[in-house]
Amino acid sequence: MRLPQIQIRTTDAKLDLNISKPQQYIKQPSAKQHIEQPAAILEIHTTRGVLKIDSSQARRDVGMIGPLEATKNAAAEGQQAALKGAARRAREGRQMMMSAGKGQGHTTIQNIAKQNHGPQRTPFNIKFVPSIGAVKIDYTPGTTDVNIQRREPIIDAKVNKPIHEYTPGKVTGTMVQRPDVDIDVII
Numbered sequence: 403m404r405l406p407q408i409q410i411r412t413t414d415a416k417l418d419l420n421i422s423k424p425q426q427y428i429k430q431p432s433a434k435q436h437i438e439q440p441a442a443i444l445e446i447h448t449t450r451g452v453l454k455i456d457s458s459q460a461r462r463d464v465g466m467i468g469p470l471e472a473t474k475n476a477a478a479e480g481q482q483a484a485l486k487g488a489a490r491r492a493r494e495g496r497q498m499m500m501s502a503g504k505g506q507g508h509t510t511i512q513n514i515a516k517q518n519h520g521p522q523r524t525p526f527n528i529k530f531v532p533s534i535g536a537v538k539i540d541y542t543p544g545t546t547d548v549n550i551q552r553r554e555p556i557i558d559a560k561v562n563k564p565i566h567e568y569t570p571g572k573v574t575g576t577m578v579q580r581p582d583v584d585i586d587v588i589i
Contacts, residue, residue, distance in 0.1 A: 409586040416579035424571035431562040443551040451544035460532035490518075 461467065467475070494514050501510040 404589070407588045409588055411584040411586075413579065413582035413584075415577065415581035418576040418578050420572075420574040420576075422572045425567075425569040427565070427567040429565040431565065433562060434560040436556075436558040438556040440553040440556070442553055445549040445551075447547040447549075449544045452540075452542040454540040456538040456540075457536070459538070460536035463532035463536050 462471075497514060498510055
């Protein structure tokens with residue numbers, strides 16, 4: 403006894419696909435930036451230093467004196483010389499008066515002449531001209547006051563959005579062969 407058989411034949415589907423790729427374009431424009439730095443405020447206040455030099459004593463020591471002081475000094479020296487001369491003449495007159503009548507008249511006058519006109523020694527010593535400390539210096543230092551006021555920078559930044567273009571891809575399909583199933587029964 404024969405049993406009927408089933409015979410199945412299939413035909414696969416065939417597709418033809420057209421694929422266009424997606425396209426993407428991204429661009430980031432640079433940010434626009436403006437930076438400004440205002441100058442700092444700088445204030446400087448100074449007072450001048452004062453230097454005072456008094457060389458009047460040093461000038462006097464060297465002999466450079468003004469006409470008023472020279473006249474005053476000459477008058478004082480003249481007065482001293484006059485007083486010294488008067489004292490010398492009074493002393494010599496007293497010597498002559500004491501020796502008068504004693505037979506020593508001519509020797510007294512000779513002694514007085516030797517005292518006045520004999521060799522005179524002048525003392526010799528080292529003298530510093532001008533004298534030490536004759537120039538007086540007085541210095542008052544100046545001052546400097548610096549005031550700086552810092553100023554912040556001004557920053558203006560504008561961020562641009564990115565440029566994004568996207569074209570999606572496409573897939574189109576065409577059925578070249580349709581699927582098929584054939585079933586036969588063989589007896």
